[in-house]
Amino acid sequence: MHNADLAFEKLGLTLPPAPKPLGVYKPYVIDGKYLYLSGHGPVQDDKSLIIGRIGSDMDMETGKLAARQVGLTMLSTIHSNLGSLSRIKRVIKVLGMVNCTSDFEKHPYIINGCSELFAAVWGEENGIGTRSAVGFGSLPDNIPVEIEALFELHE
Numbered sequence: 001m002h003n004a005d006l007a008f009e010k011l012g013l014t015l016p017p018a019p020k021p022l023g024v025y026k027p028y029v030i031d032g033k034y035l036y037l038s039g040h041g042p043v044q045d046d047k048s049l050i051i052g053r054i055g056s057d058m059d060m061e062t063g064k065l066a067a068r069q070v071g072l073t074m075l076s077t078i079h080s081n082l083g084s085l086s087r088i089k090r091v092i093k094v095l096g097m098v099n100c101t102s103d104f105e106k107h108p109y110i111i112n113g114c115s116e117l118f119a120a121v122w123g124e125e126n127g128i129g130t131r132s133a134v135g136f137g138s139l140p141d142n143i144p145v146e147i148e149a150l151f152e153l154h155e
Contacts, residue, residue, distance in 0.1 A: 003086055004084070004085035004086045004088060004121050004122050005079075005084055005085050005086050007085075007120060007121050007122070007123070008075065008085055008120075008121050011117075011120055011121075013072060013117075014045060014072075015072055015075055015076040015079060016043040016044055016045050016047070016069070016072055016073055016076055017043065017045075017047050017076065018073070018076040018077045018079075018080040018081070019040065019041070019043050019047075019073060019076075019077070021038075025038055026038065027040075027077050027081075028077055028078075028081055030153070033089075033152055033153050033155055034092075034150060034151065034152060034153065035078070035082070035088070035150070035151040035152075035153055036148075036149075036150055037074055037077060037078070037148055037149045037150075037151070038148055039095075039097070039146040039147065039148040040070050040073045040074045040077065040146065040147055040148070041070060041073065041139075041140065041141070041143040041145070041146050042066045042067075042069035042070045042073065042143055042144065042145060043069070043073040043076075044069065049141055049143055050066045050069055050143065050144060051141065051142050051143060051144070052066075052099075052142065052144050053099050053100060053101060053138075053142065053144065054098060054099065054100040054101070054104055054110060054144050055100045055101030055103065055104040056101050057144075058144060060106055060109060060110065062144075063098070063100075063110045063113075063144050063145065064109060064110050064112060064113035065113060066110075066113065066143075066144045066145045067096065067110050067111050067112070067113030067114045067144075067145045067147065068113035068114060068116070068117050069113075070113075070114055070145050070146070070147045071113065071114035071115075071117040071118060071147070072117065074114075074147065074149060075117075075121065078151075082153075085121060085122075086154075087153055087154060088122060088126075088151045088152070088153060088154075089126065089151070089152045089153055089154045090122065090125075090126035090127070090129065090151065090152050091118050091122065091126065091127055091128060091129035091149065091150075091151055092129045092130065092149075092150045092151060092152055093129050093130045093131070093149065093150040094111070094114065094115060094118075094129060094130070094131040094132075094147060094148075094149045095131070095132050095134075095147065095148045095149070096110070096111030096114060096131065096132065096133040096134070096145065096146075096147045097134060097135075097136050097139060097145065097146045097147070098110050098111070098133065098134065098135050098136065098144070098145055099136055099137075099138060099139040099142065099143060099144050099145065099146075100135045100136070100144075102135075102137070104135060105135075107133040107134055107135050108131075108133040110133065110144075110145060111131065111133035111145070111147070113145075114145075114147050115128060115131060129149075129150075
């Protein structure tokens with residue numbers, strides 16, 4: 001079995017603090033063998049958010065790094081609530097929302113920042129699921145990326 005915690009350790013990245021809900025929702029719900037994660041934003045190690053719109057405040061590369069930071073934030077929620085990234089069997093679905101200018105068209109490239117992280121943690125077979133990457137006119141607090149996901153858990 002693929003050890004996701006070990007794979008993450010080898011990446012040399014750190015997990016930011018798991019965010020607390022700022023609205024009326026749960027950060028995650030487990031239903032049988034499925035884990036649903038609410039939309040997450042790019043929380044940094046100091047608990048602050050990365051802010052800005054892609055195409056005006058930041059370029060594509062910075063936006064992709066913001067999406068990776070969202071992925072790290074999601075991993076933090078998983079690790080802090082389930083105890084281990086290895087509880088995840090596979091990624092089923094990712095929805096990536098990009099705060100961008102109306103002429104920006106590279107939404108999938110931005111969300112690759114998160115998808116590539118998940119593939120590195122759980123392997124290409126289990127870390128890559130179905131995905132949508134779409135543009136939005138705004139996101140909460142002017143974050144550049146928000147991502148939600150559905151995972152299958154090991155039974």
